[in-house]
Amino acid sequence: MKIICIGRNYTDHIKELSNERPEEPVVFIKPDSSVLPKEQDFYIPEFSNEIHYEVEVLVKIKKVGKHIDKKFAHKYYDEIGLGIDFTARDLQSKLKEKGLPWEKAKGFDGAAVIGKWLHVSNFQDVNALSFSLFKNEKEVQKGNTSLMLWKIDELLSYVSKFFTLKKGDIIFTGTPAGVGKIQVNDYLSGVLEGQELFTVKIK
Numbered sequence: 001m002k003i004i005c006i007g008r009n010y011t012d013h014i015k016e017l018s019n020e021r022p023e024e025p026v027v028f029i030k031p032d033s034s035v036l037p038k039e040q041d042f043y044i045p046e047f048s049n050e051i052h053y054e055v056e057v058l059v060k061i062k063k064v065g066k067h068i069d070k071k072f073a074h075k076y077y078d079e080i081g082l083g084i085d086f087t088a089r090d091l092q093s094k095l096k097e098k099g100l101p102w103e104k105a106k107g108f109d110g111a112a113v114i115g116k117w118l119h120v121s122n123f124q125d126v127n128a129l130s131f132s133l134f135k136n137e138k139e140v141q142k143g144n145t146s147l148m149l150w151k152i153d154e155l156l157s158y159v160s161k162f163f164t165l166k167k168g169d170i171i172f173t174g175t176p177a178g179v180g181k182i183q184v185n186d187y188l189s190g191v192l193e194g195q196e197l198f199t200v201k202i203k
């Protein structure tokens with residue numbers, strides 16, 4: 001199983017990190033070892049003093065596909081979820097400055113929180129899903145998939161030009177504004193269309 005992540009897919013988040021608006025989706029991979037096991041707490045790694053949360057809508061691939069046409073992309077998934085792309089922002093900034101790959105800052109153990117899955121039949125339109133992240137009961141991030149620069153079907157089509165998508169692969173579709181630092185004893189929870197799909201304790 002692989003995790004394919006999209007960066008800079010919401011204009012408001014591009015602005016907050018002073019990044020350039022990309023001409024094509026920004027794509028990176030997290031290894032399967034980055035998945036935080038269910039019900040497990042997240043331990044802040046010793047190599048970073050600035051771990052950020054990034055709440056993101058997730059898509060689970062249900063069958064093999066490559067070079068998927070945008071108009072058939074919906075046939076390749078039927079479950080939507082919510083998760084966190086934990087990012088060692090201090091390390092990422094250093095790597096970006098030097099033009100080096102981000103993997104250490106994004107792919108470390110526990111860096112991928114994957115919540116419960118919901119069948120697409122629960123939703124009228126996957127391109128109009130509201131979602132939020134709460135930190136210690138306070139809403140810190142709020143997004144809607146209608147604000148994505150590249151919508152879910154476009155993302156599937158795009159990434160499948162480079163990577164064969166396999167059953168069980170997961171797409172992280174990018175984060176809206178409001179990313180921020182976590183601290184020991186924080187408690188995070190993610191809500192998609194009114195349903196809480198994950199909770200994480202920070203240790």
Ligand code: ZN
Binds near residue numbers: 056085175
């Ligand atoms: Zn992200």
